[in-house]
Structure formats: structure tokens, C-alpha cells
Amino acid sequence: MQNSSAQNLVSTQSGNLASGRASISNQSAVTAQRLSKTPAVSSGPLDSKSKLSNVHRMRRLIAEDPEWSLAIVPLLTELCIQHIVTNFEKNPILTELLPEHQQKVLSRLSPDLPLTVTANLIEDESYWRRCSTKRWAVCHVAKHGGSWKRMFFERHLENVLRLFIPGTTDPSVILDLIPLCRNYIRRIQMHQFLPPVRLPVPPRAGEQSDSGSEGELEEPAMDHYQLGSLVAGLLHLEELDLVYGVKDCGMNFEWNLFLFTYRDCHALAATIKACHTLKIFRLTRSKVDDEKARILIRSLLDHPALEELDLAHNLIGDRGARAAAKLLSHSRLRVLNLANNQVRAPGAQSLAHALAHNTNLISLNLRLNCIEDEGGQAVAHALHSNKCLTTLHLGGNELSEPTATLLAQVLSVNTTLTSINLSCNHIGLDGGKQLLEGISDNKTLLEFDLRLSDIAQESEYLIGQALHANREAARQRASNPGHFISPMTASGAENSMG
């Protein structure tokens, strides 16, 4: 009843305020009451007079009241807006209002309103900002494309997923959320997947010998939440950043907290294959071994949008690397991260082979693998023919002088590489000298990390000088519009400084 009257008010008050006041008896009664009250309260001796006097008199008396001012009397619009705000949950009225009133309503809405009401109705950033800041102390809106609403929903979904326990939590919690957030979520960043909890927790410490076999037996039951239905529901999903594991376990560490089962793997593979908008896929610290990597990568072959694949901190060996190499030639992958895996020389060779003819890949990270000189030489050979790669990370790969020699040759020829990392290798003094020779002919390289790689300080210093000269040249090229330079190098230079 009240709602409808309010609605009426809203519809009319946008036109003429006076007419609205005249037509709605309810509202006028309220104002009259208020009007009559104020003098009654403020001026006691005039009470009898005011009662006698007609409306005009009353007004005059009001005017004489020193405390009275027009601001005390709220406008009908204000009242209506207040009403709308208080009843927003039951009767959300927003789009029918004038823009200024919308703004007022939004600024007064409570952030605690249920998402079912607000999700698809309110686009206003300030509201979502209030919601976000109320929920989280630190809000990095820049990481979410500068949109508070997107951030709110992404983090909300993260929260829900992070605390989702398969088997105990109702899946409808997430499924209900899909229609609300399907248009806003572009990224799912999940650094925790809780395993299903078994109520009778067996004492692990006691039965050490059985734990492995028991884990094997119970593995089917250890499946995590299946993202398939959720991802299928999200229209604009672009980034999937997953870690199958438990955070902050501390001293409660258990191996089966970090299980990425085959069923999980198959489900994830199907999910990412079905998601055609996916651009970035990260699956780190999830004990992905060769088999699982192959399953995942097979599903990613010829993916229409995928640009970045990050499988760092896993257990991928040579076979997985070979699969990744195959993926390189069957997709438009721009960034490949296989840091901290168990790729050895054969895997690196297959990757190098793929790299030789690739024209998409910009960044390759093989940090903390063990490709050794054999793999390093293969990669260096591949760089002779590659004209696309700009960033190469070969830190901690047990590389030594032969690789450095080859890389020095590549450096004098290649004009696309801007950043190379060879830290934590055993390059040696001679290797350092050769690299110095190589870089003296290069004008594009901006970063060359050779820390802790047994190079003479002199050559490291000279390399640093050469890099500095290159950076200056790049900066001038960027500042001088007359020269044509690729934006990539410019941005790379910027990054290196910031």
C-alpha cells in the first residue's frame, strides 16, 4: 500500500511539485502536521493564537520564528527518495527515476542489500565501491579493470568458492550466484580449493604406513569443486587462476590437502575447452604431473582465445614440455610459463624446436628447471630463427659456458629480445666475456640478469653499461616520435624502470 503511494509520488513529483503536494493527501497531511508542530513546539505562548489564525497567519508566524527555515522542511522528493531507499529491498525502484534522484537513492542505499536485488539493477560504481570497502579493507580495484562492481563480484565469488567444501556446502550457493554475476566476472582467481571433509578424521600421524595407500583408495572422494557449470555460466570469463591446494595450513600440513585428482583434471580440461572467451589460464602449485599436463594441454589445442598459459610450480617433466611445445604450434599463445618444473634437456629441446618456427610467443619462462646445456643450446639455436620472442627466463637451469657462447652469437643477431634472465647458472668467466662480446653488438636488449652466475665483475659491469646505453636509446626512440619503434620495447623499458 505504502509502496504504491510512493510510486505514485515518484511518478508525479518529477513533474510539478505543487500539484503533487495538492494531489497526494497523505503527504500534505504529513507536511501540515509538521508545520503545525513546529510553531507549537518552538513558540508556546503563541499556541492559542496560531490555533485561531488561519493558514496565512500561521505561515506568518512561522516566518517570525527565528529557528525556522526552509531547510527544516524536507522536500517531497527527499521524502520519496527516503521511502524508496528504506523499501528498496522489497520494491527496488531505480531506473524509473530521474538521474539526479537515482544518484541520491544510490548514495543512500545500504551495502547490505541482498545481491539478488542489486546485482543486475545497480550499475553505479560508487555503490559497489561502498560495498567493497565495507567488506574488504584492502581493495585493489586496478587489478580488476578499474571496475568496483567487477571487483566486488569477483571477490565475492572467490570468497564463496574458497570456502566451498564439496559434499558439505550446498552447490546451489554458487549456482544461485551465477545469474547475478555472469555479466560482470572476467576473472576467477582461486588460490584455495578445499578438499571434501571427512567427519571422522583419522589420526594421520599414527598410521603413517597406511596413509599413502589410504590416500590412493580415497582419491575419488577427494575431488574438488567442479568449475564446469560455473564457468559455463559466466559470459565474459577471461582469466582463470587456480591453485588446487589449501592455504595457510601451517603445521596442519597433510599431503592430501594438495591433491589434484584425475577427475579434477578431466573436469578442468573440459571446462577450459568449453570456455571460448578464456585468455589467461593459470594452474600453479597444484602438483600437475606430465599426464595431467598432457590432458590439460590437449584440451587447449587450437583454443580460439588463449594467450597465456601458466603452469608454474608443478611437476611437469619432459613429456609435459613436449605437449606444451605442441601447443605452441597449435595456438596463439603469447606467454608460456613453466617455471619451477622438472623439464630437462629433451623437453627443452622440443620446446626450442617449436619456438624456432613460432610467431606468437612473446615470453617464455623456464625458471628453475633443469634443461642444462643441451637444452640451453637448443633454445639458443631456436632463437636464431625466431623473430618474436622478447622475454626469456632461463634462470636456475644449470647452464654453463657452451650455452653462453651460443647465446652471445644470438644476441649479436637478434633484434627482438629485450629481456633475458640467466641468473643462478654456472656461466663462468669465459662465458661472461663471450656474452659481453655478444651484447656489444646488440642494440635492443634492455635487461640481462646475470646475478649469481659466476661471471667476472668487470664483464658484468660492462654488460650493465651496454644495457644502460640500450635503455637510453630506447627511451629516446620512445620520446622521439620521428622514429618508428615497437610499443613493446618502449613499455618494456618503462617496466624496467618502474
Add this chain to the structure above:
Amino acid sequence: MNPQTPIPIEALVEQNAEEAAPNQGPSILSDNPQERIQARRLRIAARLEARRREALGEYLDGKKESEEDQSKSYKQKEESRLKLAKLLLCGTELVTNIQVATDIREIHRRVEEEELKRQRIEKLENEVKTSQDKFDEITAKWEEGKRKQIPQELWEMLNHQQQHCARLIEDKNKLISELQQELKVKDDQYVKDLKKQSDDIALLLERMEEQVKNVMKTFRQELSHIEKAFEVERQELLTSNKKKWERALQTHNAKELEYLINRMKKVEDYEKQLNKQRVWDCEEYNSIKIKLEQDVQILEQQLQQMKATYQLNQEKLEYNFQVLKKRDEESTVIKSQQKRKINRLHDILNNLRSKYAKQIKMFHEENQNLTSDYQRLVIQFKDLQKAMRHFALIDEEKFREVWLMNEEEVKAIVAKAFNVDMVISTQHLGLPWTAPDYWFLKNVGPLSQQQQKSATQIVEEVLMQTEEEGNEEAVPGMETYMDLPKQISPQTTRKILTLLCDESGFLIESKLLSLLLPLERSECYLLRLDAIFSALGIESEDDLYKLVNFFLKYRAHQLSPSQGSLGDQTKMDRSSFLSALERPSLMSALERSSLMTIERSSLMTTERTSLMLALERSSLARSSLTSAWSKKKFLPKLKLELPELESSDQEPSGQESSGQESSGQESSGQGPSAWEASAPAEGEDQDKERQTSISSELIHPNDVLKILEAFVMGLNKPRDLATTPRKRKGARDDSKDSQYWEALTTVIPPVKQNLWDALYEALEKYHLLLTERTRLLRENNNLEKQNADLQAMLQQYLNSKINSELHIPPTQVFQMPTK
């Protein structure tokens, strides 16, 4: 800074995820002193590097300073930028150093772990081998034990076996405990690692914070430096500008002063000049003043004079004015008189008008009467004409008779004279005499010229003749005096002409054609032919005959070589025609044509309607024009006039009468000429009839144009316009008559008359002499009578003979006496 933030977490998780392993990476906070040393070394190396880079930057800065002389602010900016870049680079390096250190630690750990793993596996394998051996031994002993029958031995053996098993189990337990020990160590390691990682993270955070602080500080510093540099630069700029300004101001002031002095000098100069000028001007002024005053005096004198004359003039003018006033009065009087007169005249005018109206009415009636009279007169005139023709014939006859009579008389006289002459010349002069052969001597009857008729006239005649053949039996003379058909009958001519008329309609102006439409056929033909002839230039009768002959010849040519090719034929024809018609070309003879039309119209006056009269008028008007083609211009006018003429009968009546007169004259004149002309034609009627009967139909209408073309080509007759003013047809040419008669009088030429006179004188003398002689002779005779009576009789006889022959020369006379 952002990219660095995930690193510690990552590292942490990484280490969490992995098996608890001993952390051997260098750290300042590590328990291991070597590790601490290593960490410090790293730090020192980093700092050294930073310093070196700083030096490098400075070096670059110096280079820049030396190379380009740029503003301080720019330098400062550049410097700050480099410094900050360095700082950032060093900072990030410092921060990432931790990661690198962890990495290398991890690598070392991994190497060690691998080694340990290998050792462990080896150990396990060894253990398995040995335990297997032992187990095999034990199982072998079991076999052995089965064979043992002695319980003691068996017990011993069992004990032994038990001991073995226990040892085996012990071994295994030992291994297990070892492994568990290892595991425990690992657990400890894990805890340590966790601690280490947290330390690392703390370090990282510290460093990052430090870095942030540093960076902020340095940024602020650099900002302030840059600001200062800008400030300094600005100050410098300000001071330099101020100096410049002051200098400029000073120079400006100096210049200004200089200008002022110059100006003062100039002012003085000008003042001097002005003074001079003033003096000069004063003098000049005075002189001019004197001169002008003189002038003024003169002018005043003149003014006085002028005034006097003015007064004189005024008086004169006043007098004139008075006179004029009087005149004006007079003129007013006259005016009123005139007005009255005008009124009177108006009245008169009105009266006259009414009178005039009456008169008009009267005249109208009179006109009607007159027209009726005129019609009557026309009839009378016709009759009269007939009578005239008749009389003309009679007159002609009479004239001829008189002429013949006179001629006979004259001729008798002439013959007499000739006889006398002959006698004189032969007898008296002894000259041979020949009768003079003059043309007029042979002439019998009145002199007649072949009258040149106009073509149209002929045509008209022809047409008229053929037309009126049937109904005009009353004029039988018509046919006879038509002299045109020399070889051609009028019918043939008519046919040819109608053909011509039909075919060459293009020669007639379209306006004329439209005008002709309402006319009757013959008139139409006539007018058309007129137009065509004028266009073709056919004027005279001869031309017309030529044309007709031409047609006939053409046809004859066409007929005779009918088998020959037409082209040849026409060619030949043309050539023959050209030769035949080598006559001067026809030019437009305006007067003639106009005359022709006049005549033609006059001939037909009686029957003609008012249209004809109008035409006549037009033709009359045309006659005054010089060009034949100006006819065109008149035609529209003519058309316009036509209705007028037809409607009002008054004017035509006058015209008619005049036309009648002229026609009367002409017809009267024409009569004899036509009659004369017809005379020689009569004899030839016969063959012409024969020829024309063949012709006419055989001329194809299509050939008409060809013929015409050929004809016009041939007809090249030059027509002298002014030479022969057309003779009036009717007027008999009397000049020749008088000539004729005079010629008759002068049959004996004056020479001969002189001769005669001389002769007469001589004879007179001779006669005198003779008379003298006779007298003398008579005396002689008397004397002789007296002398000789005897001889008297004879002498007398002789003398009588001599009397009859007076002509005998005196010699004879003188001989006689000798005789």
C-alpha cells in the same frame, strides 16, 4: 612495486608446498655465519654495482653537459631521471636478489636432495638385497629344518632361525627408525624452512618498504632539486632579462635625449625661418594690400558706373514693363475676342459637321446613283467601245484610203519629177540617169510597225480568246487579230501555259496563292502566270513565243529521237535551245511589268470586281518602286486593303471611273495595233494548227521544269531598263509618217536641186542670150526679109522645125546658118 608483491607469497607457498627441506640460502639473519657472510657479500656486491652505475650515470651526465649546452633545468631533469632510474633499478635488484638467492638455494637443495635421494635409494636397495639374502637364507634353513628330525637340533635351528629373523627385523626396524629419524629431521627442516621463509618474507617486506621510502625520499629530493634548478634558472633568466632590459632602457634613454636635442635645434631653426618668413610675408602683405586697395577703388568706380547703367536700365525696363502691361491688356482683350471667335467657330464647325454628315449621306446616295450611273455607263462604254472598234476599223480604212490617195498623188508627182530629172540629166546634162531607189517609194499604204506586246498581254489575250470563244461571238475581230500563233494555235499556247501554271507554282509567292484562292479559274491562271513570268523574266511577246516554241521544240525533239537516250536528247536539246535562245538574258524590268499589269487590268475592267481594282492599285504603287521584288512588301498591305475596298463602294467608284478612262484610252489605242499585228499572221494559221494538234498533250508535266530550267539558262537577254519606254500601243506613230512624207518631198536631193538651180540659171542666161539672139535674129530676119525675099520661104520652114526642138544645142543653131 606491484610486480614484486606476489613474490614473497609465491616463495612462501612454494616452500610450503614442497617437502620441508633445509634452507641453505644466504641470509643476514641466518644462524649460519657463512651464510651471513655470503649475504653480506651479496649486499656489498649490489652496492658496489649501484655505485658503479652511479658513476656511469655521472659519466654520462658529464658527457651530456660537455656535448650539449642545455638549460640547467633540463640538465637537472636528466640528472634526476638517471638517478631515479638507477635507484629503481638498484632497488628492484635488491628486492629480487632475495628471489635469486632463494632460487639458488633451492637449486642447491635440489642437488643435495637428489644426492640424498640417490644415496637413500641405494641404501634401501642394498638393504633389500641383504635382507633378501638373509630372508633366502632363513627360508633355506626352513627347508633344512624340515629335514631335521632331532628336536634338539630343530629347537636349535629354530632358535637360530628366530635369531636370524629377529636380526632381520631389527635391521628393518633400524632402517625404519633411520628413515623416521630422517623424516623427523625433515620435519624439523620444514619448520625451519617455514621460519626461514617467514624471515625472508619479512626481509623482503622490509626491503620493499625501505625501497619505497628511499624512492619516495629520492623522488622528493629530486623534485625539489628540479624545482630549485628551475627556480635558479628562472632567477637567472629574470636577472639576465632585467639587465638586458636596463641596458635597452639606457640606450633608449640616450637615444631619446639625442632626439630631444636634435628636435630643439630643429625647433630653433624653424623659428628663425618662421620669423624670416613672417617679415617677408608682412612686406608682401603690405604690397598686396596697396595693390588691392587700388583695385578696390577702381572697382568702386566701376560699381558706380554700373549703378548708373543699372538705373538707366531700370527705367528702360519699367517703360517696357508698362508697354508690356498694356500689351497684355490688349492681348487679354484679343484673347477674349478669340475665345468668342472660337466659340463661334465651334458652332460653325458643328454646323459644318452636321452639314458634312448630311453631305455624306447625300454623297452616299449620290454615290449609289453614280454607281448605278457608272454601271449604266459601263454598259454604254462597252457599246461605245464596240462602236469605237468599229469606227476605228472604219477610220483605219479611211485613213488607208486617204493615205493611198495621197500617196498616189505624191507618187505621180515624184514620177513626174523623176521624169524631169531624167530629161534634164539625159538631155541637158547628158548624164546617165538612174531612177533613185528609196524604200518609201515602194511603200503602199500607211506605215505599220509590228507592235511589241507584253507576254502577259498575249497570254491574257489567248486566255480571253479561248475563254470567250463560246460566248463572245459578238467580237469576231478578236480571233483574227491575235497574231501570236505564228505556228501555234491559241489552244496549244493555252494548254502550255496552263501546264506551266500548274507545274511551276513554286515560283509564285505563297501569299499570292492564298490571295488567289477565291478567284475564278481564268483569273487565277492569269495572275499566276503573271507572277511566273515576272519570276522567269518573260516580258515581251517575243519571249512568250520563244517559250512556247521552246516547249514545242522540246517536245518535237523528244518525239523525233524517241529511240535515243533521253540524256543525250536533253543535252542536245539544251544546246540547240541555247543556240536558239542566244539572246540577252532577262532582267527584271519593273516598269514594263507594271505597265503590263495596268494594261491587263484595264482590259478587263468592266468585268472585274473591286479586287481587280485593288490589284491595279497595287500594281500602280508597284510601278513607283525600283525593285520588282518589293512587290512582296505590298502584298500584305494589299490584303489588308482588300476588305476595305470591298466594303466601301465609294472609293472604288472613283477608281473605277479612272480605270475606265485608262482602259478606254488603251483599248482605243490597242485596237489599231492589234489589227495591224494580225495582218501578217493570217496566212500562217494553217501550219500552226497542224503542229499544235500534235503537241500539247505530249508534253509531260514532269518535263516542264526541265524545260523551264533550260529556257531560263538560255534566256539571257539583257534588258536595258531605261531605253525603250513602252510605247503606247494605241498611239499611231506619226513621226515616221511625217518622215515618210518629208522623205517623199525630198526625193530629189538638194544637190540635184542645186544642179537644177544652176542649170536653171544657166538656162535663164541662155534663155536671155537666146531671146537676145532671137531679137537679133528677128532683126536679122527683118534684115534678111528685107535682104532676101527669095530665101524667106525656105528660111521660114527651117525655123519652124527648130521651134519644136528647143533643146538642140546652139552649135546646131550655129551650124544652121552654115547650112
